[in-house]
Amino acid sequence: MADYLFADVEKHARKLWADQNVYKTDDQSEKPKYYVLDMFPYPSGAGLHVGHPLGYIASDIVSRFKRMKGFNVLHPMGFDAFGLPAEQYAIQTGQHPAITTEQNIKRYVEQMEYIGLSYDWKREITTSDPAYYRWTQWIFLQLFDSWYDKSQDKARPITELIHYFDKNGNVGLQAQCDENVPAFDATAWKSADEQYQSDLLMHYRLAYLAEARVNWCPALGTVLANDEIKDGLSERGGHPVEIRMMRQWMMRILAYSQRLLDGLNEIDWSDAIKEQQRNWIGRSEGALIRFSLEGNNQQIEVFTTRPDTIFGVSFMVLAPEHALVAEIITPENRPHIEAYITKAKNRSERERMADVKTVSGAFTGAYAIHPFTGDKIPVWIADYVLASYGTGAVMAVPGGDERDWRFANHFQLPILDIIEGSDISLAANDSKTSRIINSGFLNGLEVKTAIQKAIEALEKGGLGKGRIQFRLRDAIFSRQRYWGEPVPIYFENGIPKAMPDHLLPLQLPAVDKYLPTEDGEPPLGRAENWTYNGHPIETTTMPGWAGSSWYFLRYMDPHNATTFAERNKIDYWKQVDLYMGGAEHATGHLLYARFWTQFLFDRNWIGFKEPFKKLVNQGMIQGQSKFIYRVEGKNAFVSAGLKNNFKTTAIHVDVNMVKLDVLDLEQFKNWRTEYESAEFLLENPENGEISSTGIFKCGSEVEKMSKSKWNVVNPDDIISQYGADTLRLYEM
């Protein structure tokens, strides 16, 4: 019997498919349509590993099946090409990230072709291609040109808001906007200068400028991702990092929080992913309550889900960053408060949330007044209160909240007993089924009714109001980076304005270095003539998620130069029927893409609200890792059968150096310089005893396949040894 010469057969098939363009998809057809999409990859320098094709092969099988069943199948592929790794490489080597990216993409396409994936390559897109990001910039400008009308529950053009201001100011306006927007009438609006009008509009735009907290590294002169920070120091260079406020472009995604929640009920995604999005959006019902301050006409506003426990408030806590802190500290408390703020300032939110063991805080010296009892309530600051959630201040009810209880216990603040059946000397009681006691007009009520009663009383007394609060925050959109879409905004006398459409794409300029400028401007600050009509152009770029929030639309009409995609093509292909990709995108990409889709629907650019009808998460591939055992404190290794005789540390070794558990010692010694001089204790394979003529065995364990575990299998190797079908079948 003759061998199956897979290499020849596959080569022939690839040529045939390419020459005859067999996977080319038409935008018109008598057949019903089916849109199968993979989450497009970031083209990293390492190439595809066997984890990538897991989803691609699955979706490819579905595509082929649907074609055979008589569907017109759209099954495209492209590249999410903007990103940090290419920029880092550019910083190190000076090579333009576009070049690296292009090389990596070439390799990816080749690898995908070898796997035999049936993409319509005529539709390939790359987010870093100016012909593509021209439309990412255009969408940004649509967002800049929009505000959110809560009464109609949709985004509308900013001209219509201006029209409203001309008539009424912002009186009676129901719009999603920043906190603390001043009230103004039509006259005030019309008499305001351009600068002030621009500032007012900024409070309403869906893409807007605001101050936001960022990780600033003074030594590198740049903003860092949490990912680039290890143990409070920059990964590059190990420099200290601090939190700093910076003016950033933001996205008013909060306007869509309720719709993003509701939309989940209409799509076929796993409950796990939906749950993650729900928790991320984090809707909670409760009340905003204002506490007056003693000897100060300012008020502290707090959000609480438990207004029924208001009689249990024995102190208040502000986030160290809270704007009122500076105003209310009494002179004698200033030194230790300032010391505390300095300490808290440089802890990340993650650290602050994770650290529940240590209780810390400081007394401001100020007192608030209880809205119902008139009691004096001490005001503290503590870093367990986060500035970014709610109002950045809480009313502390140690009898009903665990963290408040620990705080009160630690600082010996009073703990009031307001929930029936509690032992407040031992713990807080957060039961939601008990009755309220020692609470004036709320006495004897169950939690649910007490909450309603409390809100009624607050509203009646003008002390507060019922409120739905979301944990979701508006998204920071600016990146202090080079390798991203330039934000198409210029500043005329400091007033941000949209670049005219005919000048899009606003292309990335050449720079001498991919680093921030000396005075801490982003890399685009290095570009010569980064101006429009003599006005400076925005120097931040867009985040990675910008290009990936709408790419599924571009595949429908990838070469259109006059619009992001022709409406009749969008109406034909509609939503993605099957979306395949990793679950790690649950609260990032998948949420942002839903947000932009809802927005494009509102402005009537597309005819549907949800981008991805059905989502399947492909899971991950595991690999068998190999270990060698290093004797502790020595540059010596022992064969696996001997490790119990020594105190050893297991170290990952590249699986490619191991055959049938036996390590290739020569290869290993050449792997890293420190291993050249290492000692190796061999074992006799017959009896497992030490033997100078024996072999060196490795241990093994099944783990996630990852570069850091040295257990990665390259698909190219599998294909050249066994053929594409073997890889495909094995992965399935």
Add this chain to the structure above:
RNA sequence: GCCCAGGUGGCGGAAUUGGUAGACGCGCUGGUCUCAAACACCUGUGAGGUUACACUCGUACCGGUUCGACUCCGGUCCUGGGCACCA
């Protein structure tokens, strides 16, 4: 720390309104065929135990509910994902 998911043979994985745990496949064992192997086919394959049966144990761990628990409840551990500038 918080949120989400998961933990079942050597491996991938079946089985849940609570009713024979390990379907199916891979691998491995033995056999048939062959000079021999590969292929193919047949057989066995959770662990202990037995000549063989019996029997005992067994779904991460501890406990509970139940006539009966992989499944339900309480607690614990571990792994993976996310925690807002990685993609």
